[in-house]
Amino acid sequence: MYRRSRASGRTRKIFLGVAATALLGGALAVGTGLGNAGENCAGLDTALRNNLNFIAGQQANPDAQSDARIANRQAVVDLIQQRRATAGCTADVRADAPAHPPVAADPTTVPPAAKPPVVKPPATPPASSGGGAEPAGTVVCKGSTVTLFNEDAAPAASSGTFPIGTTLKVTNLDNNRSITVKVTSPSGSCVLLNSAAYEQVREPGKFVIRRPVVERVG
Numbered sequence: 001m002y003r004r005s006r007a008s009g010r011t012r013k014i015f016l017g018v019a020a021t022a023l024l025g026g027a028l029a030v031g032t033g034l035g036n037a038g039e040n041c042a043g044l045d046t047a048l049r050n051n052l053n054f055i056a057g058q059q060a061n062p063d064a065q066s067d068a069r070i071a072n073r074q075a076v077v078d079l080i081q082q083r084r085a086t087a088g089c090t091a092d093v094r095a096d097a098p099a100h101p102p103v104a105a106d107p108t109t110v111p112p113a114a115k116p117p118v119v120k121p122p123a124t125p126p127a128s129s130g131g132g133a134e135p136a137g138t139v140v141c142k143g144s145t146v147t148l149f150n151e152d153a154a155p156a157a158s159s160g161t162f163p164i165g166t167t168l169k170v171t172n173l174d175n176n177r178s179i180t181v182k183v184t185s186p187s188g189s190c191v192l193l194n195s196a197a198y199e200q201v202r203e204p205g206k207f208v209i210r211r212p213v214v215e216r217v218g
Helices: 002-032 041-060 066-087 195-199
Strands: 138-140 147-149 157-159 167-172 177-186 192-194 212-216
Touching (some): 041 066, 147 195, 157 167, 192 195
Parallel strands (some): 157 177
Antiparallel strands (some): 167 212
């Protein structure tokens, strides 16, 4: 009877000792974030870096509880370093470099003056075909013939190129006769002469001036 009681007491002590060891190991794993799988260097290095990053974040943005949090994490860091040394880990583990916030511009700095835009010179206009914008004395309606329209009025011209009021000088190179007239009406040609104007520069029996020179004179 007595022997059975002593044996039972020893059994209970062994069981309690094993249970206490298991509980201690579990508490350590929970408190450090490391289990048996963390004994390899990769896991230990990751756990160390995470804790160092946490400490760096608390130091960069401290509050009333930062000192206590840093002290707790430093204890964890020390334990991890011990386990890394035991495991033979040699990597140089550090906290990640914080992202640099954009540098605010100095409000007292005067920005450089903006460069004026580059103005390209206008392209050279094509040779005129009698568009009505030529200066006085310019030969216009090049390549056009000149004919007439019936109008019982003083010498005048009509034009689909020049506005009413424009003064034109028409020369017939076949006989070197010239006349200066104003445009008084629109037409579908560069220049037409009315009957009175045409009679002064025409060749007898011809109703078309094939070699005219038309100049804008006003």
